[in-house]
Amino acid sequence: MQILEGEGVTKYFGGLAAVSKVDFSVTKGEVFGLIGPNGAGKTTLFNLISGAFAPKPGVIKFRGEKISGLSPHKICRRGVARTFQDVRVFANMPALQNVLLGSLFGTPTGMSEAEANKRAIELLDFVGLSAMKDIPAGGLTLVNQKRVEVARALATRAELLMLDELMAGLNPTETAEAMELVTRIRKRGVTIFMIEHVMKAIMGVCDRIMVLHHGEKIAEGTPKEIATSKKVIEVYLGE
Ligand SMILES: Nc1ncnc2c1ncn2[C@@H]1O[C@H](COP(=O)(O)OP(=O)(O)OP(=O)(O)O)[C@@H](O)[C@H]1O
Ligand SMILES: [Mg+2]
Known part of the structure; x- marks a missing residue:
């Protein structure tokens, strides 16, 4: 079952498309990762889902019901x-x-x-x-x-927890603990959508990963597929 779905999700700041026509879906119970270079639009996508901004155009649904356009506290109370x-x-x-x-x-x-x-x-x-x-x-x-x-x-x-760079600024021991925390949260039945730059962490804990670049979705797949994707290596991971 899809717990979160986005269709054509777009957000402009002036002339800049920070998020551009992004389609995505998160399956209940999974750990879904979001990666991409600085300024790719990752945090903006979280701001759109949590209601800080409304997508324009685009629709976001949580448990099948439209949440885009609702205020942040209402989206929070939906779960x-x-x-x-x-x-x-x-x-x-x-x-x-x-x-x-x-x-x-x-x-x-x-x-x-x-x-x-x-x-x-x-x-x-x-x-x-x-x-x-x-x-x-x-x-x-x-x-x-x-x-x-x-x-x-x-x-x-x-029911859905969005983590924006939980591991950033942590030392290796703290990072390992944070990965373990993510695993324990999932065991409570909470679906996780996480932005992360720490590759070891994201590859280790995610079921699937989506990659943004200049606001557009350029790839999606299992950690293995993402780690070996030519396009992702070119724009983000490097050789
Ligand atoms: N409130 C805002 N007003 C104007 N421009 C914004 C705003 N928020 C983000 N931007 C711009 O939108 C683009 C995407 O920013 P965003 O913070 O979503 O990137 P990010 O992928 O989270 O990057 P990072 O990895 O550095 O956190 C950037 O060019 C940023 O400058
Ligand atoms: Mg960010």
Whole structure:
């Protein structure tokens, strides 16, 4: 079953087509990767899916229903959550409260405060941050701020989690841990759509990968197909 589908998804900034006529679909339960050179339109595509912008033209459907054009909070409550390339935690709020925002305000049906609190505590533990729950998020290291964002996104009861460069800026140990986290999230039944430049990570955890270049989709396939695609090697991977 396709959980997310895009048809002819396009976004212009002035005269620049940041995303151009992109068709894509993400299958429920998979880890779907998105790669491409800097400025290829990857984050813009995430912004289109999460409702920061509406595609023009183009349509995006989640579980068969059109979501493009809805506001970000409505899309979130449908079950689509994300993290940000430029990590966006609420710096002055403790880690736990950051996650609580997800469970209190982002879920489809809402929750009691007690339930929301329980969920936030469970997810902070899931990402390995229980011991830091009372520390203001702004005081955490980059990797831990990223973990807070993942927990906050999952707290919304997301069915689709979009990760924008989760591994960027992490050291090799942290990257391995982040890959393991992605695998554990998938085991919870959450579908993952991830942008990544770290090839080892994306090739290791994804079922399928789509490649953007100058806003256009230039390839899609299994990690093996992408790694050996002439076109992808030419524009992105290099020899
Ligand atoms: N809000 C915006 N206003 C104007 N131009 C934008 C905006 N957001 C992105 N762009 C432009 O759209 C193009 C695609 O940017 P985008 O951030 O989507 O690329 P990306 O593939 O995520 O790149 P990176 O790997 O560097 O994160 C770039 O040329 C960028 O300058
Ligand atoms: Mg980006």
